[in-house]
Amino acid sequence: KISKRLETVASYLPKGAFFADIGSDHAYLPCYTCMRDSTANAIAGEVNEGPYNSALETVTSYQLLNAIEVRLGNGLHVLKEDEIEQLVIAGMGGSLITSILEDGKRKLNTVTRIIAQPNVDARTVRNWLVEQNFYISNEDIIEENGHIYEIIVADKKMNNVKIDLTDKQLLFGPVLLKKRTKVFYLKWQHEYDKLYRVVEQMKQATKPNKDKIQQFETELKWMKEVLIDET
Ligand code: SAM
Numbered sequence: 001k002i003s004k005r006l007e008t009v010a011s012y013l014p015k016g017a018f019f020a021d022i023g024s025d026h027a028y029l030p031c032y033t034c035m036r037d038s039t040a041n042a043i044a045g046e047v048n049e050g051p052y053n054s055a056l057e058t059v060t061s062y063q064l065l066n067a068i069e070v071r072l073g074n075g076l077h078v079l080k081e082d083e084i085e086q087l088v089i090a091g092m093g094g095s096l097i098t099s100i101l102e103d104g105k106r107k108l109n110t111v112t113r114i115i116a117q118p119n120v121d122a123r124t125v126r127n128w129l130v131e132q133n134f135y136i137s138n139e140d141i142i143e144e145n146g147h148i149y150e151i152i153v154a155d156k157k158m159n160n161v162k163i164d165l166t167d168k169q170l171l172f173g174p175v176l177l178k179k180r181t182k183v184f185y186l187k188w189q190h191e192y193d194k195l196y197r198v199v200e201q202m203k204q205a206t207k208p209n210k211d212k213i214q215q216f217e218t219e220l221k222w223m224k225e226v227l228i229d230e231t
Helices: 004-010 028-036 049-061 094-103 122-131 167-172 174-179 182-204 210-228
Strands: 018-022 041-046 068-072 086-092 113-118 134-144 147-156
Touching (some): 004 028, 004 086, 004 147, 018 028, 028 041, 028 049, 028 068, 049 068, 094 113, 122 134, 122 147, 122 167, 134 182, 147 182, 167 210, 182 210
Parallel strands (some): 018 041, 018 086, 086 113
Antiparallel strands (some): 134 147
């Protein structure tokens, strides 16, 4: 049994996946996937020795060493070229995810699907994905233990026709904006309240940063537009 968060991430891997899970920690996700699908293969990457050892331990205890290889190293550098077809990168901040992707771009030639679960700042990840010829094919937003998580599924585009997303779509997620689930409204009500307080604070400053305030006020307007539609 794994968390609903990781279960949701795993649900976007196809049968017979050949994937990497970067920042795998205990390697729960690859173990869960390879237990349920004997045709799946995974590489679990970890930059830190502690989690790397935990990953090895989990994989060994489930007797999955033939299906999962645990590698110690930074980001996508643990991968050889053209080695994987799907990439999972979950449980980190959006800017860390983005920098790992950018830093390891060369290893993405054969990757047709990226499943990302940024804890914060999903916008940065979406932006990078669309810039790199991926399109967002699905998204989920879930709540677990009082936390809200977003899962982004991006697939490689078969042509070079650029699909631009608006700033609003980048912020809320193009698919989440369509699905508009209860959790989605919960998240954005919370974000609205938070940002509103931030803007109020910024206005009190002796030298207010007008550009930043204006940007945040635009975002508050978008959030209001979205929230007003809740039925
Ligand atoms: N992916 C798991 C999940 O979603 O439950 C674990 C998330 S854990 C909070 C983040 C993990 O990423 C840590 O184990 C950390 O050591 C690892 N990590 C951070 N930066 C990394 C990098 N550049 N390359 C590989 N792993 C990294």
